Amino acid sequence: MSLLFKSRNSQGGSNNRNGISALYFSLLNFIRQGINSLGEMWRTPIASLMTILVLGLSLTLPATLYVVVKNVQQVSSGFSDAAEISLFVKEELNDAQTQTLVKRLALYPEIESVSYISKSQALKEFKQVSGFGQALDYLDENPLPNVVLVTPTVRYRKPQAAQQLLTKLEAEREVEFGKLDIAWLERLNALLSLLKESVFTVGLLLLSAVILIIGNTIRLSIMDKKEEIQVLKLVGATNAFIHTPFIWTGIWYGVIGGFVAFMSVVMMLWWLESAVAMVAGVYQSNFVLTGLNGNELLILLSLAIGLGFSGSYISVRKYIKDIEPDKV
Amino acid sequence: MIRFENVSKTYPGGHRALEKVSFELADGELAFLTGHSGAGKSTLLKLISVMERPSAGHVYINGVNLNVVKNRQIPYVRRDIGIIFQNHRLLDRYNVFDNVALPLVIEGMHHKNITKRVHAALDKVGLLNKVKCQPSTLSGGEQQRVGIARAIVNSPPLLLADEPTGNLDPELSMEILKLFEDFNRHGTAVLIATHDLGLIARMKYKSLTLDHGRLITDLLAQEVL
Numbered sequence: 108m109s110l111l112f113k114s115r116n117s118q119g120g121s122n123n124r125n126g127i128s129a130l131y132f133s134l135l136n137f138i139r140q141g142i143n144s145l146g147e148m149w150r151t152p153i154a155s156l157m158t159i160l161v162l163g164l165s166l167t168l169p170a171t172l173y174v175v176v177k178n179v180q181q182v183s184s185g186f187s188d189a190a191e192i193s194l195f196v197k198e199e200l201n202d203a204q205t206q207t208l209v210k211r212l213a214l215y216p217e218i219e220s221v222s223y224i225s226k227s228q229a230l231k232e233f234k235q236v237s238g239f240g241q242a243l244d245y246l247d248e249n250p251l252p253n254v255v256l257v258t259p260t261v262r263y264r265k266p267q268a269a270q271q272l273l274t275k276l277e278a279e280r281e282v283e284f285g286k287l288d289i290a291w292l293e294r295l296n297a298l299l300s301l302l303k304e305s306v307f308t309v310g311l312l313l314l315s316a317v318i319l320i321i322g323n324t325i326r327l328s329i330m331d332k333k334e335e336i337q338v339l340k341l342v343g344a345t346n347a348f349i350h351t352p353f354i355w356t357g358i359w360y361g362v363i364g365g366f367v368a369f370m371s372v373v374m375m376l377w378w379l380e381s382a383v384a385m386v387a388g389v390y391q392s393n394f395v396l397t398g399l400n401g402n403e404l405l406i407l408l409s410l411a412i413g414l415g416f417s418g419s420y421i422s423v424r425k426y427i428k429d430i431e432p433d434k435v
Numbered sequence: 436m437i438r439f440e441n442v443s444k445t446y447p448g449g450h451r452a453l454e455k456v457s458f459e460l461a462d463g464e465l466a467f468l469t470g471h472s473g474a475g476k477s478t479l480l481k482l483i484s485v486m487e488r489p490s491a492g493h494v495y496i497n498g499v500n501l502n503v504v505k506n507r508q509i510p511y512v513r514r515d516i517g518i519i520f521q522n523h524r525l526l527d528r529y530n531v532f533d534n535v536a537l538p539l540v541i542e543g544m545h546h547k548n549i550t551k552r553v554h555a556a557l558d559k560v561g562l563l564n565k566v567k568c569q570p571s572t573l574s575g576g577e578q579q580r581v582g583i584a585r586a587i588v589n590s591p592p593l594l595l596a597d598e599p600t601g602n603l604d605p606e607l608s609m610e611i612l613k614l615f616e617d618f619n620r621h622g623t624a625v626l627i628a629t630h631d632l633g634l635i636a637r638m639k640y641k642s643l644t645l646d647h648g649r650l651i652t653d654l655l656a657q658e659v660l
Contacts, residue, residue: 110504111497112592136543273579308647339523341484342585343513344541 137351144355155360158324162360163367165317166411170372170399173344174303178397183295188388192257192273194285200253208281209255217263217272226251266293314414317364319419321357329426337432350423357419358412365411369404376422436462437483442492444478444648453476454648455492457552460626460641465619467635468628470645476628479645480595483626484516485509496593514542517556517586517623521598521611523578525570525585531557532566535584542589557582560614576607587623594618596627600634610636 148155195211204320205223212221224232229251233241261273266289273287329336339349376398387394399407437460444453452475460466468476482494485501494501496512504512527532530569535556539549557563560580568579579599586594596615600608612627612634619625629635635642645649 109515110508111499111515132543334524335526335528338526338537339541340510341513341518341524342538342541343510345510346507348541 128221137332138168141358142353144352145359147189147352147355148359157322158360158366159201159363161320162317162364162411163371165313165320166228166364166368167371167375169306170368170407171375172306172309173403174376174397174399175371176299177304179299179302181397182345182394183299192259192269192285193289194255194257194276195252195283196255196281198252204281205253205255206431212255212257212279215372217275218257218398219237219260220258222244222256224254224256226253229254243279262272266296277313314410317411317414318418318421321360321415324360325353325419325422326426327420328356329430333430335426336430340430341432349427350402353427354416354419357415357417359415359424361411361413362408363414364406368411369399369407372399396423436460436464436497437626438495439479439482440483440495442489442494443480444475444487445490451628451648453482453489453645456645456648457492458643458648458650460624462609463624465625465640466627467640467642468626469577469630469632469635469642470644472487472630474645474647475648476630477597478648480518480597480626480628483593483595484518485512494504514538514589515591515593517589517591517594519579519582519586519596519599520593521601522581525578525581525583527571528570529570530566531562531570531573531581533566534570534581535588537585550587553584556588557581559587559617560584575602576610578613579603579607580614583611587618590623592623594623596624596625596629598629600626600629600631605633612638 131330139182196208200208205225209221209223212218213271226249230249233239233251257272257276259269259272269287269289276282277285337351376396379427380396383394383396437458439456439458442453442456443451445451447477456475456479468479470476482489482501483496487588489502496515501512505624526537535553536549539552544552544645555568557566558581562577562580562584563580565573565577573581579602579638583599586596594615600611603611608631614626615627616638626630
């Protein structure tokens with residue numbers, strides 16, 4: 108499209124193409140510039156590598172914290188019976204009445220399973236476990252109450268929901284009172300959410316650092332190519348044409364940095380695996396470390412690409428505008 | 436082709452580079468722009484290539500008022516103007532071919548056409564054998580000719596040259612001028628800023644003389660000479 112000379116045809120330039128092929132050619136050009144800018148990074152391998160490693164490390168830290176949270180969550184989800192509710196039934200109740208209660212409770216949608224432990228059963232267990240066996244025989248009567256153990260469904264295992272369920276159960280007329288040991292569960296959950304919050308905060312800080320690092324790297328490369336940008340502007344390059352290679356560089360930094368971060372997390376997990384297995388062995392648990400899966404790799408990469416794009420975009424918008432051909 | 440109407444340019448800081456300059460350059464005309472250094476020659480060229488905007492007055496190219504050209508349209512204006520510099524402004528990172536191809540690459544031209552046109556342009560300036568060279572390995576005159584090839588590679592209707600012979604000896608200067616005459620014969624309008632008065636004297640072309648930002652030479656009087 109010639110602005111000044113309407114009749115001037117542009118000699119096989121992109122201008123006399125129709126819509127679809129124009130789009131095709133601009134896409135082709137975009138991809139070509141992407142490959143070019145990758146080659147450009149290859150020309151200064153040390154500098155590019157350093158930037159990539161800094162980015163990789165900045166992304167590794169939040170990724171690692173994320174993995175830690177994920178694993179802790181996994182461990183804590185193993186403590187589902189933590190939210191078991193013990194219901195002490197009234198003493199005057201006979202066995203048949205207790206059985207009806209058990210059956211009625213089993214119909215609750217909030218409850219997964221119900222089990223009944225009679226006082227004699229409880230005493231027997233207590234004798235075995237406590238080691239007071241002989242001493243207990245001296246008791247005149249069984250001091251233990253009849254207990255109904257209630258396991259809520261997953262949704263009602265969370266401290267608050269379990270508390271609500273407990274209140275509801277206590278309203279049953281056969282129930283003397285109920286007990287829910289959730290203090291430590293509340294503490295664990297509080298710790299977990301603290302951990303999550305700190306991962307979020309640290310992550311936010313480090314991700315802003317990534318934007319700044321990429322922005323600054325791109326700024327330096329813009330300064331380095333000042334003369335080239337001036338000449339391009341002189342021969343009539345559009346801003347989009349001048350911006351694209353720098354944007355691409357930012358995107359590449361993101362892609363490779365994100366991949367470096369992923370690899371370091373994988374390597375770290377591999378390194379820790381045997382140590383974790385040893386700890387788990389001591390606790391007789393079959394806990395295995397969970398790493399990052401494919402989806403999380405994709406999220407990490409797209410996050411890194413987004414950051415690379417933002418960083419370079421900010422620099423490109425800010426600095427290329429100021430480079431004009433006349434200011435030599 | 437180019438028309439200036441009472442164009443003034445004052446730079447920030449108060450320096451008046453041009454004062455009420457009016458002239459017209461016809462289609463396909465070749466003209467010289469002369470004057471002592473600092474007289475406003477470069478400013479005048481910058482106004483044509485929209486590197487600067489006039490403080491007052493209007494500049495027209497082919498009847499289009501440059502004042503109405505928006506900033507984002509400037510690239511398209513420059514694609515119609517070939518610009519040649521005293522320091523030729525070649526990019527040392529690229530070889531001669533890539534330097535000359537630049538205006539075509541930014542237009543998104545097909546690779547085959549680019550090769551054809553670059554070779555044609557280099558042939559015109561007699562440097563076809565230096566296609567693969569780095570600009571820094573060429574002599575001053577050769578570098579200037581590469582710069583010219585870059586300016587004409589997309590056959591712009593208008594050529595601007597800012598002291599194109601500034602660093603060259605008279606013989607090479609004459610050679611470069613012959614090139615410009617050749618382009619002019621093919622219908623390209625050419626405006627050459629130079630302080631090389633000896634060069635102008637030998638050629639029968641219009642010349643515009645600037646003195647402290649004012650145009651002092653009557654074009655008609657010049658033609659009588």
